[in-house]
Amino acid sequence: MKKLITAATAAYLSSLITIFMLSCSHKKDQEKPKVAVVISTLNNPWFVVLAESAAENARKLGYEAKIFDSQNNPATESDNFENLISSGFDAILFNPTDADGSIANILKAKTAGIPVFCMDREVNSNDAATSQILSDNYSGCVEIGIEFVKALKEKGKYVEIIGLVGDNNTWARSGGFHSVVDKFPNLKMVAQQSGDFDRNKAMEVLETIMQANPDIDAVFCGNDAMAMGAYQALQSAGKADKIKVFGFDGASDVVEKIAEKKIIATGMQYPKVMAEYAARYADEYFKGKRDFPQRVPVEVELVTVANAGNYK
């Protein structure tokens, strides 16, 4: 009798488990794959465009999409990855906070079988992310460097305000710019400081630098938010019409200032293109594709007063 009860209980439990598994599998079949959009910071309008475009493209392709803000903090980014992995997300469209520090997070997702498509910011690994879709920052800043040399007629003192020190884009932009400007010995960089890609910080940095170097001729900024901060500092000092400002990003307020001849040049990036390709690659991954190019550069276009009207 006891054996009979045990066997009946086992059969009952086993049927319950089978029904549960079947229902789960049925639910899984019906559920849309979930795409996580993990963004370095939503405290900058440029990254908001990147995040929202990525989520919108994923939704258009028929997937659920949720945006995670890493607040420029690798620890928050790591928490985001833990959460999204345990919440069963199927792909990650990722804008990393740190070229080296973010690799561990990508590898965690990879171990969990989740593909990661980097957008805009590169990580220093060839085999962690499934693919990396990146602005060609270097080439964009080479063109800005050439424009800079011509605008300053090959001589003068200048300041460089770079972005986040741990971000590859910072150095790609700085590297492209210096690959040109450093060949002209009469152009002297009097200060190079980080403005963390932040408008207010760049403004404060330039105000401090100008106390020791009141006679500068130009400022090159690693993004347009900082270019606007630098321009604000120059306006307050009454020097906005004497000192030439250069940015990078293609932000609408800077393009407007270029058209008004208040800022000299910027590099037009295409966050919507990067977001679109990242979502498209995730879609192709879900459909079975596995051979993605590791790095896909996206062209950056020079914007000056000559063509600013085309970008408004």
Added chain:
Amino acid sequence: MNSKNTLIKTGLFIAIIGILAYNSVYFKKLSDIKNQKSSTFNFNAYADSLYYKGILTQSKPIALNALVSQIKSNQENTFKTYGNRLGIGSSAFFMVETKGKVVSIEDGKIKINTAENGIISIDTKYIFGNAIRDASGLVKLTDFKTNAEFNKVSEALNTLIREKALPSTIQKLRIGDEVSVSGALKLSKKENLELKVLPVKIEIQS
């Protein structure tokens, strides 16, 4: 005696705190951090080989007039066949060749009058960026681990061409000389760019 001990103890305490504080804070120059990222790969040797054994011998430039006429008849196909665009964008780089008479030499910009395409600019001053590397089609993005390394190839190649390969010919150039030029040309699908060649080779014909 007590006050002497207290003084010694206080002194020792300050010294220990000082040593700890000194050793716990490090200041680094931004340029040092940047340089840490550099690898030991010899980019100059690579560029040397790429230029002399690759670009000058293996690259097959298209005649500029043929390129211009093919783009007018079938832009998409011509970009695909002769252009090189790494990644996504509306422009591409082409390795072209042309001949013409030198009409001006000013601040590194040489203008030549060609039979089919009129005045063409040869920019020997601003040979920067990835135009020549990409127009050659000889270097793949996957050959290097990071974009930074990939870009260093261009820097070494441009420096070689701009500072070593071309100057002796440029010094001999005079207005009226007939020259043949091969080099990189950037064209865009969405706007008409100036026909400006970044030269890899200039030969004086007469």
